[in-house]
Amino acid sequence: MRETLTKVASFAYAGLIYGFIFLPVAVLVLFSFQDGRLPVPPFNGFSLQWYEAVFADRKLMAALANSFIVAIVSSVIACLLGFLAAYALARYKLPGSALQRGLLIAPMTVSYLIIALGLLTVLNTFGIKLSLWTIGIGHVVINLPLCFAIIYSSMGDHHINIERAALILAPMISR
Numbered sequence: 001m002r003e004t005l006t007k008v009a010s011f012a013y014a015g016l017i018y019g020f021i022f023l024p025v026a027v028l029v030l031f032s033f034q035d036g037r038l039p040v041p042p043f044n045g046f047s048l049q050w051y052e053a054v055f056a057d058r059k060l061m062a063a064l065a066n067s068f069i070v071a072i073v074s075s076v077i078a079c080l081l082g083f084l085a086a087y088a089l090a091r092y093k094l095p096g097s098a099l100q101r102g103l104l105i106a107p108m109t110v111s112y113l114i115i116a117l118g119l120l121t122v123l124n125t126f127g128i129k130l131s132l133w134t135i136g137i138g139h140v141v142i143n144l145p146l147c148f149a150i151i152y153s154s155m156g157d158h159h160i161n162i163e164r165a166a167l168i169l170a171p172m173i174s175r
Helices: 002-031 049-056 058-091 097-109 112-125 132-153 157-173
Strands: none
Touching: 049 058, 058 097, 058 132, 097 132, 112 132
16 A cells, blocks of 8 residues: 555656646647747747748758758767767776776766856967857767766777677678
């Protein structure tokens, strides 16, 4: 009886937390289809005029395309660099590897705003103009520690045996 009550209370608590987090987003999405100018109740009627206005704005669509380009390229680069660093630090005994892991993960403890301001200061100091490249570099700097931490944590000792088996079996399969 007590376990059932605890389980029900836990699910109710989780439901309240998710509701608190996602209800404002759901309300904004709902009112984005409203015919009126302000997102206030009551719901005046269904309309796609705001989406039409957004998709008709060429500058906004160009900015969205740039955002997608930066997101995809910086994610691929951060994952690639994170994998290379994680593989090297997980598979090889390097001098100072604990310090290197700490330095790679340290930016996760700093606010993104502080990292961005520091990067802006460095770029201005060296006279580098802001562009999509510098935005991409900033995204790689922010995403790299998280990519490294996730990939490194998944490279446990049990994966070494899988890699050894793959190296042994690969010549047999290729025949």
